Every structure is written in structure tokens, then in C-alpha cells.
Amino acid sequence: MIPEIGQLALILALLLAVVQGTLPLAGAQRGVKAWMALSRPLAAGQLLFVAVAFLCLTWSFLGSDFSVVNVAKNSNSQLPAHYRIAATWGSHEGSMLLWVLMLSLWMQAVSIFSQSLPREMLSRVLSVMGLISVGFLLFLLLTSNPFERLSPPAAEGNDLNPLLQDPGMVAHPPMLYMGYVGFSVAFAFAIAALLGGRLDATWARWSRPWTTAAWCFLTLGILIGSWWAYNELGWGGWWFWDPVENASFMPWLVGTALVHSLAVTEKRGAFKRWTVLLAICAFSLSLLGTFLVRSGVLTSVHAFATDPARGLFILVFLALVIGGALMLFALRAPHVGGGGRFEMISRETFLLANNVLLIVAAGSVLLGTLYPLVLDALSGGQTKISVGPPYFEAVFVPLMSPMVFLMGVGPVARWKQAALPELWTLLRWAFAVSLASAVLTPLAAGGGSWGLRLGLFLAIWILAATVASVRERIRNFRGAVHERLAMQPRAWWGMTLAHLGVAVFVAGVTVVGTYETERDVRMAIGDTVEMGGNVFRFDGTTEVTGPNYRAARGTVTVLRDGREVLVLHPEKRTYNASGMAMTEAAISTGVLGDLYVSLGEPINARSWSVRIYHKPLVTWIWSGCVLMALGGLLALTDRRYRLRSTQQQRETAVTSAA
């Protein structure tokens, strides 16, 4: 009964979405207030029905209802309760339902927080989101019904892929989808502005907090995915340039460009058309990411059973959304008009350069990701190639380095017109400090690569330039330093924090890349291996039993100067339901570095192959991402968004009274 309720709820949500995607839009074009007024209640209704459907599916998973195909394929009665909940979005069908749920949540959020928007604008925004919702609900109901029944019911479920049985899996998809789907708000605002012909600073101010919020979620989602891969895949990498990772990274790059370009449009009224195009691109890449990951064209943990109908549906949907949006852009954008003028040396120019570099980088990632697929398709499956990490590193580092360098210059440059001598005066110390540390640190450490020098230079450069920008910023205020700092708006603090996050990230990536040590060794009981001042001693394995697996649990003692400082327990698990083997690494996390031990295979009764890694500063990579996301969140709480919205309310009140 419960699955049927879920299915019915989905159908009802689709009906509401169809009305929402058409009537308020038509109402906004023709000025019919009653039609426009429908958009908000319809958004609420959709959220209600989609939430009911989602809860029904969760309920089926919790109760291990193996008469539902989806549950029988992706769960098991032995699976712990929290992973049964996570299994709701562990399958293709469930994850698409999660996508729609996120879309409904964003829609409802827009409906609540954007009441001060002009009626036409809000109706159009919600309508565009409604149309996207129609597409995804149709996709669910026609090709990927999560509530399909199995007759007769299975006696036991297949189990959730053991790789996905990890705390990271509980948080990664919802966060990532919040980000992906969040760009639909920016997209909807862009389309609404094109339709209404109103594309100005106010539009940018409305759209900006939504874009920043989506960007924060996407940052966190990618970060958790990377952390999950590090913990769970057992070979200690944090980024593989896997097509699926690229699928989430491309919208992030374009989203980052969009966040910066929106700032220019809001402050200076410039880059309007460019900003709209970026908003369309960011969401298109989110859709493309969904297509790449869900259509089964890629070999990865994310790709589920291949079904041509699904691939075709998403492809057509993709063509309609992207093609339609670009068509509208081509028709309307020429009439938008130019923005504020600026000189060659100005903050606008620096932000434009940052945008161009980010987009070109995203383009090169797109090329590397799609090229093998295109070649495979064109050659009829005869030419199969793979594009690996060396390609992406060779292209990405030279493109991103100037971008990161400009990050130091942009925040201190004036809008409209800046002077190079002035910039030099402000930044010369920062430049000297970063150059000196890039030259001296490798000397002190006894050599290092050019990559190390470049990475150190960039990390210290952002740090030092940020300090310089803070000094410059508070120079013209009165009072004690902490008072002057407290006076600065939160949006500015958010930017500063996010930029520092990039510095921390670059430092982490550089140091891990240069100084990490990885060794695969054969160890018998009592054998020791020395690495980076630590002695690892293998003390054998014992059999342990988990809730749904059996495992060989190793004991590896870490000694420093002859004293035992740490005991690590890596595991080799065998899951009962699937019989699948899984490596569970034991990681000792520290600010200065991680010690990482995982079990390979048993070689004989007394010895195992063991993987021992030392990863200096690896946590800095994720800490940097957390700082970036926190910076975004801080910017969201800036009071000017709240002030302006009350001000607008007053304005709207005045206009309607008149």
C-alpha cells in the first residue's frame, strides 16, 4: 500500500508541476493576476507530494519491503538502519527522486524568501522551475519508477553496494544535489529576466544569494565525495579526475565564475549578458553531470544499470532545456544594453580575466571528459581511449595558476579604474614574502620540484595579499583595529575567508603531492617498516564480525623513538549478502598529516600485503574547501540582503497603494 501512495503522490506532483510550469508563466506575459497568484501555493503543494513520495520510499527501505524492486535490489535485512535510509538515494531511481525533492525544496525556499519580488518575476521564476520539475517527474514515472513492484516478492534483498556503506555516502548525494539543483534557481532567474526583458543590478542582487547558497552546497558535496573516496576506496587518493568527479567539478568551476560575475553585475551593472549566459551554462552543466552519471555511459561506482530509454530521455530533455535557454538568450540578450564602463586596469578587468580562465578550465575538463565518449560513439565502439589524470594536470595547473595569482590582485584593485603603481605599492611586500618562501623553503627542505615552488608561491601569495587587502580595507576607518575589522560587512569577510580557503587548499595539494610517501609491502607478524620518523609494526590479524559482514581486523602499531604512540586497525571485510570484499583503511588524522594503513591480501597464515601511506597536510585540502563554503555562508548572512528586502517591501507597498 505504502509504495502505491508514493506513486500516486508523484503523479499528483507531476500534475501540479504541469500547471505551475504553464499558467503563472502565461499569467506573467498577459498580466493575469489570478494565474500568477497560483505559483506559490502550487510550489507548496508540489513539495508536499514529493516529500510524501520520498518518505514512502524511505519507509519501504526501513521496513525492508522486498516486494519493491528498488528495495530488493539495493537493501538487505541485515543492513543497519542508517544505511537503509541512505539506501533510499543509493539507487538510480531513489537518487532521481532525491533530485526532485531538492528541486521542490529550492522552489519552496524561493517562494518563501522572495515574496518581495515583483509578482511577474516571482511567477516566472517559479514557473521555469516548475517546467524543470515536469521533466524530472516524467523521467521518474516513465523510465525510473522507484516504486515498481516485484511479484512474487524477494525473500531477501541484494544489499547496498558495500562501497556505499559509509558515513560519507549518507551526506554526499544530498549535499551535491542541493548544489546541482540550486543552480536551477540562478537559471530560473536568468530565464525570467530574459522573458521579462528586465536585466539590471536589481536582478543580480536577487539572484546572487541563491547562487552563493547553491555554490556552498556544491562545494561541500564535492568535498564530502573526495573525502569518501580517500577513506573508502582504499588507495589513499583524494581526486582521480574520474569522469563522474569531473561532472560535479565543471558546474563548480562555472558556478564560481558566476558568483564573481554576479558581483560585478550587482555593483557596477556590467557583464549582464555574460552573467546570464553563465547562469544558463552552470545549470546546463549540472544537467549534463546528471546525464553523464545516470545514463550508464561511464564506468564508475555511480553508474547503474544501463537503460537506453533513460539515456535518450535525458538527452532530449537536455537538448530542450539548453537549446531553449540559449535560443531565448540569442533572441533577447542583444536588447539588454551595455553596463557600466571600466578601464583596462580595474577590478572589473581582473574579475573578467578570472571568469575567462575559469570557463576555459571548465571547457578543458569538459573536453577531456567527453572526448573518449565521442570518439567511442563516432568510431562505432572501435576506438576506445581513456584520458587520465596526467592530461587534466597538464592543462589545469597552467590555466589555474594565473587565476589564483589574480585572486590576490582583484580584491585590492578599485572598481572602474585602478592604477598599476598603486597596486604595486599595496602588494609589493606580499609579492616579496611569497617569492622568498617559494625560493627558500625548497632550499631548506633539501630540494623540491617546480610544482612545489609554484604551489608554495601561490598559497603564500593569496595569504599575504589577503592580509594586505584587509589592511587597505580598514585604513580609512577610525577606532581600534578590532573595531575597524568588526565594521566590515559580512559579504566582504565571506570573500576573504573563501580566498584564504583557496590558499589552504593549494598548500595542502602542493605538500601532499610533493612529500607523500606510499609503500606497498609484505609484512609478517612482528615485521616493521620505517616511514617519515614513524615505525609501523604489523601485529597480525583477528577475525571480527560486524552487523552485516565478517572481517579480518589487522593491528598495526606505530612507534616513534621506540615508544608506542598509536594503534591502527585496518580491516578487510567480506559482506554477507553480496560476498563482496572491501578494504577499510585505518587512518590517523592530524593537522600536519595523516598516517594511512590498509590491508591488501593475505599471503600466508602469518603475513599480509599491507599498504602504508604518509600524507602530510592532506586534511588541508578539505579544510580549504570547508573555509570556502563557510565564506559563502558568511556572505549569505550579510545584512544588506535583509535590509534591501525590507526596503523593497516598503517600495512595493508604496507602488501598490498608488
Add this chain to the structure above:
Amino acid sequence: MKARHKRGLLIAAGVVVLAVAAGLVLSAFQKNLVFFFTPSQVVAREVPIGKPFRIGGMVAERSLQREPDGLTVRFVVTDTVKSVPVMYTGILPDLFKEGQGVVAQGKVGDDGVFVATEVLAKHDENYMPPEAAHAVEQAQNAQKTLIGN
């Protein structure tokens, strides 16, 4: 500077960035594209010499041997028609099994042994790497044609 000149300069700068990026992409493609070959192609010596490439197929039953050092393994990858001996030093992925699909990256030596630097994992027990499936399919089609003739 006139607005027209400024715009021209900005566009020129954009074109330069794009040209540099295109150059980077092309040179990186040239150096880093890894082609895929089936065991039959390896045996027929249709593969690049001294350049890394990928092979895929099934791990032949009872072919897995471990050297005394415990870390070097030898196994045979087959497309059910032709087979290639493979050597790998390191820890094999969890889902590596005899009789299952596998993809490996490395170079082939003069002795015809494929020395793998990377053995790629599948993520799911029931999942066959498309490259491995492709290799088996190709080999069987080729054989059918031979018998047909």
C-alpha cells in the same frame, strides 16, 4: 584609450588565453591519451611499443600466481580467443578475481609480457568493465567470421 580600442584589446587577450589553452589541451592530449587494445591485438603486435596502453578482458581461471616477494603477481588476461600474460607489482583491487573482467594499464615488453602499472577496479560484483566486455565480443565475432569462411 577609446572604448573601441579597449574592447579590441580585451577580445585579443581572450583570444590569447584561448589559444594558449588550445595549445595546452592539444599537447596534453598527444602525450596522455591512453588507447585501449584487446588481447588479440596485443598478440598480433598491433600495439604501440614503449608507450603505455590499456588492455581488457577476463582473468583466465587458475592463472593467478604470486612471486615469492608476495607483492608481484602474474596472471593471464584473455578475450576467450587469445591471451596475454600480465605482471603486476602491488596490491590488487578488492574485486580482482579469476574468471572476472579486468582492465589494466601498462606497457608490453619484448618478451610479450604486459607489465601493468595499474590494475583497475570494478565497483560492483555484477558489473563488467565495458572495455573487457568489448574485448571478448570483438574476439568472438572475429572467430565466428573465421569459422564462417
